[in-house]
Amino acid sequence: xxxxxxxxxxxxxxxxxxxxxxxxxxxNDWNRYKNEFEKSYAIQxxxxxxxxxxxxxxxxxxxxxxxxxVKGVISLRAETEKEALRRMRExxxxxxxxxxxxxxxxxxxxxxxxxxxxxxxxxxxxxxxxSVPRECSLAISTVDGALRxxxxxxxxxxSTVDGAxxxxxxxxxxxxxxxxxxxxxxDVRGDVEVSSTDGSIRVEGILTGLKATAVDGSxxxxxxxxxxxxxxxxxxxxxxxxxxxxxxxxxxxxxxxxVDGHISIGVPAELREMTERxxxxxxxxxxxxxxxxxTDGSIRVxISGSEVKETDDQ
Numbered sequence: 001x002x003x004x005x006x007x008x009x010x011x012x013x014x015x016x017x018x019x020x021x022x023x024x025x026x027x028n029d030w031n032r033y034k035n036e037f038e039k040s041y042a043i044q045x046x047x048x049x050x051x052x053x054x055x056x057x058x059x060x061x062x063x064x065x066x067x068x069x070v071k072g073v074i075s076l077r078a079e080t081e082k083e084a085l086r087r088m089r090e091x092x093x094x095x096x097x098x099x100x101x102x103x104x105x106x107x108x109x110x111x112x113x114x115x116x117x118x119x120x121x122x123x124x125x126x127x128x129x130x131s132v133p134r135e136c137s138l139a140i141s142t143v144d145g146a147l148r149x150x151x152x153x154x155x156x157x158x159s160t161v162d163g164a165x166x167x168x169x170x171x172x173x174x175x176x177x178x179x180x181x182x183x184x185x186x187d188v189r190g191d192v193e194v195s196s197t198d199g200s201i202r203v204e205g206i207l208t209g210l211k212a213t214a215v216d217g218s219x220x221x222x223x224x225x226x227x228x229x230x231x232x233x234x235x236x237x238x239x240x241x242x243x244x245x246x247x248x249x250x251x252x253x254x255x256x257x258x259v260d261g262h263i264s265i266g267v268p269a270e271l272r273e274m275t276e277r278x279x280x281x282x283x284x285x286x287x288x289x290x291x292x293x294x295t296d297g298s299i300r301v302x303i304s305g306s307e308v309k310e311t312d313d314q
Contacts, residue, residue, distance in 0.1 A: 033084040035074040037093070043068050044100040046135040046154060052105045053142035056125035057163070062134045062151035068102050069131040070095065076124035093126060104128065137172070146181070164199070173209075182217070191230070200240070209233075214240055218297070221245065222304050229288035237294035244292065245304035251284030256292040256299045266302035 045066055051058055063069075074091055078084040090109040095102070106126045125145070132138075137154030140147055146163040149156075153171040164181040167174070171189040182199035185192065191209030194201050201214050204222035210233040212219050218240040225247045233252075235242050246252075246267060256263050257278045265271070265281060273280040279299075283290075292299050 032077050038071045040067050040069045041097050045133045047133050048101045048137040050103040051140040054106050055144045056127040057145045058140055059129045059148045063131045071129045073127045233290045235292045239296045241297040242292055242294050243300045245302055248303050251287045252290045253286050254281045254290045258299055259295045261298035263299045
């Protein structure tokens with residue numbers, strides 16, 4: 001059964017106008033207006049949730065219910081209450097619900113002039129907080145806002161244009177991409193692919209697949225006990241150091257190279273080639289490949305835990 005709910009500004013739920021003087025920028029004399037909503041949806045597992053936001057954060061955590069709880073706040077700045085009411089009607093939060101899926105899409109009606117478009121585009125946001133079942137695949141994107149996720153198992157695709165991504169306790173297949181922001185994942189389990197154009201990358205957990213790419217930022221990976229290489233691990237950077245920590249008994253064939261930096265190996269290894277800029281080595285019994293390359297930065301491979309962290313901080 002499919003249902004569709006369109007939250008049209010003030011028409012579909014109660015408007016809470018709480019004004020306070022804004023600080024910073026050129027709009028100190030503007031007031032902030034809020035429109036809050038909350039609704040729950042029964043859902044079958046394994047479930048899927050899709051969120052398409054424009055401006056605002058998205059927070060998702062898991063709970064032991066076959067239910068999705070959606071809490072949201074639409075906020076904007078305006079000079080008068082009349083203007084705020086008009087603009088609230090121009091922001092739509094569209095929620096589509098089926099037996100095992102939920103989609104949330106944020107839309108804003110187009111404006112005529114460029115000056116009006118700029119005024120509105122820079123002075124509104126929709127913040128979302130969701131509680132979802134533990135077994136739930138997530139597909140979440142936002143243009144300007146951070147993502148924070150916790151404790152969900154499934155196939156996840158996460159992206160921001162301008163905003164950090166933080167994840168804890170995710171499990172499954174994780175695809176994480178940001179243009180201007182860092183990406184931090186702790187206690188994850190499964191296949192991880194992560195990229196950032198301008199920001200650092202940090203991943204810690206039990207890993208099977210791994211691909212990490214950073215253009216302007218460092219990469220720090222902690223593969224904990226239980227990690228295995230299902231297929232080639234690839235770590236690549238342009239302007240930043242790369243640190244990889246693996247269990248002491250880890251087995252792989254390593255190739256590492258840098259154009260401007262040094263390479264150090266702090267795990268038991270049989271060196272097959274070692275120069276200042278390139279290393280080929282067999283870790284443990286060898287086997288599946290690990291490829292590490294950066295243009296401007298150093299590379300460090302060590303044992304997971306304090307040794308790698310201390311070296312990275314130096």
